[in-house]
Amino acid sequence: MTTADGVAPARDAATVILVKQPDFIYMTERPASLRVAGGFYVFPGGAVEEQDRAYARARPGELAAVGLDPEHRAFVAAGIRETFEEVGLLLAEDREGRPLWRPEGARVHAAALAAARARLNEGAATLLDVVAGHGWRLTGQLLGYVARWVTPPAARRRFNTRFFIADVTGGIEPAPFAPEVAAGEWLRLSEAVARHEAGTLPLMRPTRALIRELAAGGGAAEAIRRFRDPDAERLEVIEQNTPEVLLAVLNSQGVAMVPVPSPTLLPATTTNVFLVTHGGEAVLIDAGHGGDDGVALVRTAWERAGRPRVKALVLTHCHPDHAGGAAGLQKAFGCPLWAHPSAAETLRTRFGVEIGRPLEGGEAIPVGSMHLDVLHLPGHAPNHLCFFLRERAVLFTGDNVVGEGSSWVGPPDGDMALYLESLRKMQELPARIIAPGHGPALDEPRRRIQALIDRRLAREADIERLLREGPRTVEDLTEALYAGQVPGSVMEMARRTVLGHLIKLEREGRARPVEAGLWALGGSD
Structure with a gap:
């Protein structure tokens, strides 16, 4: 279910930070096979279910977490239930007042x-069945309310999560439930921070932020003292689709974006290489052109992802800033190269690589249990492919859509009519995030793509307006449209884009070449 603008509603969820003094937190590793945040470390928790709301209605007095408004007590029930299901600690007591999470x-x-x-x-x-049936009662008062975190609109699965903290010093040892938890361990806060920074403890944004908050605030024991105070300030984060947040969303979904310094066009100075990972497999999208340093950057991302088997390097197209590093990545990862067959000659003669599998569009590339749909979308280049990560709703656009500015489209490779047709096809995809060939990730794909279409059509109208004033050369039109608006280093590409528009207009009978390199409006003299 989504709203009218395609945004999924945020589902209520609860998480419990289990603390053991002096400074330990308990973390669980999600199984790598999971489609969402597989291999990431989290605190025990999960979605608020109807059984939790029923418990809150029936026995609200057992759910009085410190600092939490009474109307949100179903979150406490969910946090206690999920902690019991996942790691075996039930924050409750029996009729004699013995804590069920302690040995006695x-x-x-x-x-x-x-x-x-x-x-x-x-x-x-249900939770009410098992607790009431044994004469137990939940001890929600042991929990301190820490934070609320709402994931951004671009996320395919969104959560409105409330975080709690509980001191379980002296309790029984947690016992992870294998289908939902790959492993669990007690970590010092400083160790968790250090391992995350070293790339060996993958954390989602809220988890990372809260661990750093607890570490900076004096440690686990101080956090317990702080959040046992009903008047303590609680963190509330309602995430928006900023570039940093979108990048973090991609990371949590198994997509690492690696900007590789490459000889490209301003405002870009890098080409994005993407590592798509799931279930121990990976596919690289694009190669950049960064030499050994570029390979090293990609290798670092690969190591952080757990060294998955790279089954292929796929190219969006064969322009040097996207394909120039192909040989180096193939050597580093021992993987074949897949690309559109019309790119074969250029790849062979210019970059010394061969296509192992031609991709013509319509194929689906498995990555673990996920799928990259291959789309042939020419315009910027005749061999241009885009890739749609179906289960994540991420669209890898190459140079059809870039994170800043727009791509040039014109001779010798570009075709403006095909480009506009490709943009319209891309709009039809149920994408939530654009992973572009250059620049930051983008949200609201349909709106972003429509803006590009509108921009090209507006430029077309500008050219027709200028031609109504009299015949012009391509250079005259380029100067009138772009001078002072783009760096001088890209004026040649602007000229080619103007020529691309003129060729399209000529085909449509709206412009025509006349003598001495001049262009005029279409129709007879």
Whole structure:
């Protein structure tokens, strides 16, 4: 379900930061096979379900987390339930007041706790069923409310998550539930920060931010003291689609963007190489043209992703800033090169590489259990491909759409009519994020692409307006349209784009070449 503008509603969720003094937090690793944030480290938690709301209606007094408004107590039930399901700690007490997460309660009720956990994980019982049935009661007052975090509109799956903290010093050892948790471990806050910065502890944005907040605030014990105060300031983040956030969304979805310094056109100074990873497999999209340094940058991203097997390097097109580094990446990762067959001669003679598998559009490239749909979308170049990561709604646009400015489209490779047709086809895709060949990731793909279409059509109208004043050369038109608006180094590409527009207009009978390199409006003299 999405809103009218294609934004998914944010689903309520709860997470519990388990703390063991003096300075340990408990983290779980999500199985690599999961489609969302596979291999990332998180705190126990999950979505708020109807059973949690039912518990809050029936027994609200058990869910009084410190600092939380009473209307949100279903989040406390969800956090306690998910913690029990995922790692086996039930923040509750029995009739005698023995905590079920400490040895004195856990030993007495070992069999009942194991059966209750199994029934919850199987969906055979609700939280209210198992707690009330054994005469237990939840101890939500042990939780301190820490933060609220809402994921951005561009995310395919969005969450409105409330984070809690609980001191379980002296408690039983957590026991991860294998289908949902690959592993669990206690980490010092400083160790978690250091491992994340070293690339060995993948964290999603909220998790990373909260760990750094706790570390900077004096550690785990101080965090417990702070959030046991009902008047303490709580963090609230409603994320928007900034470039930094979009990049983080891509990372959490198994897409690493590596800007490689390349000989390209201003305002760009880099070409984006993408590493798409899932289930131990990866595909590289584009190669940049950064020599050994470029290969090293990509290799660093690959190591951070867990060294997946790179099954192919695929190219959007064969322009030097996208294909020049192909040989180096093939050598580094031992992978074949896949590209449009019409690029074969250029790739062979200019860059010394061969196409191992021709891609003509219509293919689907498996990456783990995800799929890259191949789309032949010429215009910027006749061999231009785009790739759509179906399960993530990410569109890799090469030079058809760039993060800043627009691409040149004109002779010898470009065709303006085909380019506009390709843009319209791209608009039809259910994309949420554009991963462009240059510049930052973009949100609102349909609006961004429409802006490019409008820009090209407006430029076309400008050319016709100038031609109504009398015949002009391509150089005259370029000077009138672009002088002072673009760097001098790209004026030649601007000239080619103007020529691309003129060729399109000529085909449509709206412009025509006349003597001495002049162009005039279409029609007879």
